[in-house]
Amino acid sequence: MVARLHQGASQSHTARVIRFIHDIHVEKASQGQPAISFEFFPPKTEEGDRNLLEKTLPELLHVRPSYCSVTYGAGGGTREKTINIVDRIQREHGLTTMMHLTCVNATRAELQSVIDDARHRGVRNILALRGDPPGGTGDWTATEGGFKYSAELVRFLREQGGFNIGTAGFPEGHIACTQGKHVDWGYLADKIRSGADFVVTQLFFDNSDYYEFREYLTRKLGVDVPLIPGILPVLARNQTKKFVSMCGARLPDRFLRRLEELGDDDAAVTQFGIDYATEQCADLLKQGAPGLHFYTLNKAHSTAHIVRNLRLT
Numbered sequence: 001m002v003a004r005l006h007q008g009a010s011q012s013h014t015a016r017v018i019r020f021i022h023d024i025h026v027e028k029a030s031q032g033q034p035a036i037s038f039e040f041f042p043p044k045t046e047e048g049d050r051n052l053l054e055k056t057l058p059e060l061l062h063v064r065p066s067y068c069s070v071t072y073g074a075g076g077g078t079r080e081k082t083i084n085i086v087d088r089i090q091r092e093h094g095l096t097t098m099m100h101l102t103c104v105n106a107t108r109a110e111l112q113s114v115i116d117d118a119r120h121r122g123v124r125n126i127l128a129l130r131g132d133p134p135g136g137t138g139d140w141t142a143t144e145g146g147f148k149y150s151a152e153l154v155r156f157l158r159e160q161g162g163f164n165i166g167t168a169g170f171p172e173g174h175i176a177c178t179q180g181k182h183v184d185w186g187y188l189a190d191k192i193r194s195g196a197d198f199v200v201t202q203l204f205f206d207n208s209d210y211y212e213f214r215e216y217l218t219r220k221l222g223v224d225v226p227l228i229p230g231i232l233p234v235l236a237r238n239q240t241k242k243f244v245s246m247c248g249a250r251l252p253d254r255f256l257r258r259l260e261e262l263g264d265d266d267a268a269v270t271q272f273g274i275d276y277a278t279e280q281c282a283d284l285l286k287q288g289a290p291g292l293h294f295y296t297l298n299k300a301h302s303t304a305h306i307v308r309n310l311r312l313t
Helices: 021-030 046-061 079-093 108-120 150-160 181-193 207-220 237-247 253-262 266-286 301-309
Strands: 035-040 067-070 097-102 125-129 164-169 198-203 227-231 291-295
Touching: 021 035, 021 164, 021 198, 035 046, 035 227, 046 079, 046 301, 067 079, 067 125, 079 097, 079 108, 097 108, 097 150, 108 150, 125 150, 150 164, 150 181, 164 181, 181 207, 198 237, 198 291, 207 227, 207 266, 227 266, 237 253, 253 266, 266 291, 266 301
Parallel strands: 035 067, 035 291, 067 097, 097 125, 125 164, 164 198, 198 227, 227 291
Antiparallel strands: none
């Protein structure tokens, strides 16, 4: 295993050190505490940028996250914006921020350019992903001169040195893996052996899926890295159904029944999402999850309430 050393970053007014995410989890575990993290996506408008960086992020900083991440966008279309947001969060707030990186629409040389830029800007954590097809639908095809599998991107990053590498895990199996979830989990173990330091899971709503996933990886496949559960606090009925149709997540019967009862009352659905995720997270932490990674959808309200409900601030 490559030695994991804390890395310095550009000087910020908060004077916090940009750290490897694996190290954060190790330290939190030694203190008997979970690591709390948030995911953001690059907004499409200047107003969205202001809302994220001047409203959502400052509000979430009050609940003292350990780190956050910024997505890459379908087809790698937000490449420059992603790295700019990561850079700004780290410089202005001193908060360790992970950059997502995908294989989509990129040659090996183009990925090298992005990685070099990330290194220059003090990025030390990268989530290595295959990525979705451009537009989010259709068959996935590799770019000529690029990578076909995320394991190849993991190995490429490991060869570069100086980065802590995360990858994605799917407690219900990847929607595109027709051989079943156990085969998919075997691919994940291969990615870890290729150099991934930690795993962030796809969203799920039934904790038993995460526990089965963790048990299989750790006991049967010998995985020994943090398996960080990804949590989505739902905000609206139709939006939730769209998300699960895209990623293949299962909605438990009691969850779906309540969602249908609330219908298009988004305020009521949001409160239900807070209550359900609070219960879900409390059980995950009780059962030893190393942390919680919230898919915030660039909103602060629900995630902040859940963290406070869990008394983790």
